[in-house]
């Protein structure tokens with residue numbers, strides 16, 4: 149099931165259904181498609197977060213909760229993960245209970261564009277591979293800005309397209325061959341992966357995304373490209 153980007157009113161609903169439908173194999177395919185690099189990048193987020201010593205963190209679009217679980221290792225930090233896909237959350241809940249992290253990490257249903265939290269509430273907000281699925285990117289980022297306290301930090305991990313022409317060519321060949329092949333072999337929903345690929349190529353990245361973060365109010369934005377720019381970590385402070 150692939151979100152139809154033309155009918156914006158139902159994109160959120162379609163994204164929710166799409167992630168529900170791939171929740172079972174999501175972790176496996178994420179590992180295969182990124183050669184497990186996603187784990188390294190999520191550890192990078194944890195290392196940045198540790199230095200900030202957050203007491204109260206929110207992982208938006210938490211999915212199967214990898215980032216929320218990592219943040220759960222920070223001492224005295226309460227972590228909440230929210231997502232619109234109940235089935236992705238259920239996979240995350242099983243991982244949290246298996247790792248005995250239920251004291252520090254909890255998951256709940258929630259929409260990034262309409263969060264059920266007070267203004268200035270969190271020290272840290274993280275979003276991994278989530279922003280490009282938002283129905284309205286600006287709205288989603290404004291909500292993150294609203295719930296962060298005045299010294300709060302937003303860390304975003306998102307796919308991006310390499311700037312270097314040769315790396316861009318490799319990236320394009322890789323995403324058009326290896327990823328669809330893996331989706332065909334391991335997923336029952338190939339169209340979902342086609343959507344994820346196409347949306348990655350069309351999504352603003354690097355300086356363009358940095359400008360969007362500034363336009364919603366973030367004062368300082370750091371841009372850290374990973375693996376030749378195939379993914380990027382953005383660190384935005386209020």
Ligand SMILES: C[S@@+](CC[C@H](N)C(=O)[O-])C[C@H]1O[C@@H](n2cnc3c(N)ncnc32)[C@H](O)[C@@H]1O
Pocket residue numbers: 160163164167178208209210211212213214215230231232233236258259260261275276277278281282283
């Ligand atoms: C590619 S997965 C990323 C999951 C996880 N953060 C990770 O890094 O592996 C994208 C997640 O974003 C969620 N999502 C999409 N739009 C959302 C929204 N408006 N609010 C909350 N979650 C959303 C999807 O349900 C899905 O679980």
